[in-house]
Amino acid sequence: MDAGTGRNERSIRRAVVTGGAGFLGSHLCTELRRREVEVVCLDNFLTGNAGNIEHLIGDPWFRLVQCDVTDYVHVPGDVDLVLHFASPASPIDYLKLPIQTLKVGSIGTLHALGLAKEKGARFVLASTSEVYGDPQVHPQPEDYWGHVNPVGPRGVYDEAKRFAEAMTVAYRGQHGVDTAIARIxxxxxxxxxxxxGRAIPTFIRQALAGEPLTVAGDGSQTRSVCYVSDLVRGILALAWDGHTGPMNIGNPHELSVLQIAQDVVAATGSDSPIEFIDRPVDDPMVRRPDTSLAGRVLDWSPEVSWAEGLERTVAWFRTAVDEDNLETAARHS
Structure with a gap:
């Protein structure tokens, strides 16, 4: 199938989501079930949370398998789509779990690709903007090779994803697997x-608790933040399409970290002060995707504004994250 064609023709009846109990994976499972796709969710719960998929338990077309994709992946029956989203994804996780992060990016990707090859399935790799490192090109287009420190503290995640991309391309070239790479x-x-450890949940948690919001550096570094429903819609548009990627999926609207913190204070109605702390090593100064490829090929663009997405996220934190949950989360962080 030629790149850019087929999203109205592709039939996806059964999908496997690795890391399906994680933040993004669970939203993908939910949306796939909404689209009446049978889902097999694979997760070892290293950083995933069973509560994320609790609403799907009991659905006869949803199956949860607790397993580690770095060990072995076997799914009986037909599979039309493999979404490989298993990986620690926040700095606090991959700094604490460096070997596991490297293994899931390498061995886990090998096994997920092997499953797609065995089943003749479409394969979508959850890559990351971290492959661009601390970029010297701004915004970042897909043909930019990046500026990454392979031996820095973030290297375990950055290089795991860069290796995963190379493995995905190799499986397409050598084995003819129908692959795509999404840079999230x-x-x-x-x-x-x-x-x-990521900025937005940290700021919201701190604001709701009346604690100072800890902004790294002077807060002038920028991020482009995409609401999860837009991200999921983009990922699944790529899954249904025949494009190989790499393809940036994200919101091109750029905000400073300080602005994000100030907006969180306003959205929560908190009187928390802002406290400046040291910037982490290799923390990117700028980050903004060039999403023209996704717009042209998938007719995709973000629809949820930063303000609306923040309001929804704060509302969820208010209702779902009580003191007991915060204590539980702390013990598992």
């Missing part, structure tokens, strides 16, 4: 872990 930029929304 900062995404936020309900089901984010309050202690996962």
């Amino acid at each position: 930029f900062n995404t936020f929304g309900p089901r984010m872990r309050p202690y996962d």
Whole structure:
């Protein structure tokens, strides 16, 4: 199938989602079931949360398998789509779990690709904007090779994803597997872990608790944040399409980290002060996707504004993250 064709022709009846109990994986499982696609969710719960998929338990067309994709992947029956989303994804996770992060990006990707090859399935790799590192080209187009420190503290995640991309391309070239690479930029929304270390859930948790919001550096570094429903819609548009990628999926609207913190304070009605702390090593100064390829090929663009997405996310944190949950999250972070 030629790149850019087929999203109205492709039939996806059964999908496998690795990391399906994670933040993004669980939203993909939910949306796939809404589209009446049977879902097999694979997760070892290293960073995933069973509560993220609790609403799907009991659905006869949803199956949860607790397993580690770095060990072995076997799914009986036909599979039309493999979405490989298993990986620690926040700095606090991959700094604590460096070997596991490298293994799921390498061995886990090998096994997920092997499953797609065995089943003749479409394969979509969840790659990341981190493959661009601390970019020297702004915004970042897909043909930019990046500026990555392979031996820095973030290298375990960055290089795991870069290796996963290379493996995906190799499987397409050598084995003819129908693959695509999605480079995911900062995404936020309900089901984010309050202690996962990423800016938005951290700021919301701190604001709701009346604690200072800890902004790294002077807060002038920028991020482009995409609401989760837009991200999922883009990923599945790519899954149904025949394009190989790499393809940036994210919101091109750029915000400073300080602005994000100030907006969180306003959205929560908190009187929390802002406290400046040291920037982490290799923290990117700018981050904004060039999404023209996704717009042209998939007719996709974000629809949920930052303000609307933040309002929804704060509302979820208010109702879902009580003191007991925060304590539980802290113990597992």
